[in-house]
Each structure stands twice: as structure tokens, then as C-alpha cells.
Amino acid sequence: xxxxxxxxxxxxxxxxxxxxxxxxxxxxxxxxxxxxxxxxxxxxxxxxxxxxxxxxxxxxxxxxxxxxxxxxxxxxxxxxxxxxxxxxxxxxxxxxxxxxxxxxxxxxxxxxxxxxxxxxxxxxxxxxxx
Numbered sequence: 001x002x003x004x005x006x007x008x009x010x011x012x013x014x015x016x017x018x019x020x021x022x023x024x025x026x027x028x029x030x031x032x033x034x035x036x037x038x039x040x041x042x043x044x045x046x047x048x049x050x051x052x053x054x055x056x057x058x059x060x061x062x063x064x065x066x067x068x069x070x071x072x073x074x075x076x077x078x079x080x081x082x083x084x085x086x087x088x089x090x091x092x093x094x095x096x097x098x099x100x101x102x103x104x105x106x107x108x109x110x111x112x113x114x115x116x117x118x119x120x121x122x123x124x125x126x127x128x129x130x
Contacts, residue, residue, distance in 0.1 A: 037114060069082070
């Protein structure tokens with residue numbers, strides 16, 4: 001058997017396995033899941049705004065998002081103010097002193113300060129995705 005024939009046999013085996021998996025019933029895939037995004041807001045804002053220290057001092061929740069107001073922790077008389085809005089779909093907007101610093105998906109791996117976790121909606125058990 002040549003290398004070419006061996007590769008074709010492996011591909012055939014892989015393809016037949018793939019077909020079997022696609023025909024298999026996966027009842028766990030039909031269960032509702034919850035995606036939870038955890039964000040280190042002061043750490044993330046420090047990354048975006050050049051390493052300053054920030055603290056959360058306000059929070060406002062709407063139907064589709066949560067907005068946090070942060071202020072810079074410095075010895076200045078007037079600290080910088082920031083607003084971070086986290087939408088339930090994973091989108092985020094960050095403004096510091098009225099200037100946009102971030103406008104995009106937080107769930108696309110753009111920040112080390114954000115972590116996604118998945119849970120079964122009914123039992124609350126964690127789900128590990130491979």
C-alpha cells in the first residue's frame with residue numbers, strides 16, 4: 001500500500017465516522033444553556049486607558065444591558081470618568097471622558113479580562129466546551 005492509498009483509507013474512515021456522529025441523537029444539545037461573561041472591569045479599563053487604576057462607583061441595568069460608571073483612583077482633584085456598557089449578547093462599549101476606547105464583541109477573545117462560562121439552564125451545572 002502506498003502513502004497515497006493509506007491517506008485515502010484514513011480519510012474514508014474519518015468521513016464514515018463523521019457521518020455516524022452526525023446521525024447520532026444528541027439530546028443534551030437540545031437543553032437550554034446559559035452563557036455567563038465575567039469581566040474584571042477595573043483591570044480591563046486599566047488596559048484600555050493606559051494603566052490607570054479605576055474603581056466602579058455606579059451601576060445601571062436596562063433590559064438588554066448593564067452600564068457601569070467608573071472613576072480613576074488617583075490623587076488628582078478631578079478624576080477621569082468612564083462608562084462601560086455590557087450588552088447581554090456579548091457586545092461592549094467603553095467610553096472614557098466621552099471618547100470611545102472600545103466598541104465591539106467582548107466574547108471574541110479580545111481581552112484577557114473577560115472570561116466566558118457555560119451552564120445548564122435547569123441544573124446550573126457547568127458545561128465544558130471542547
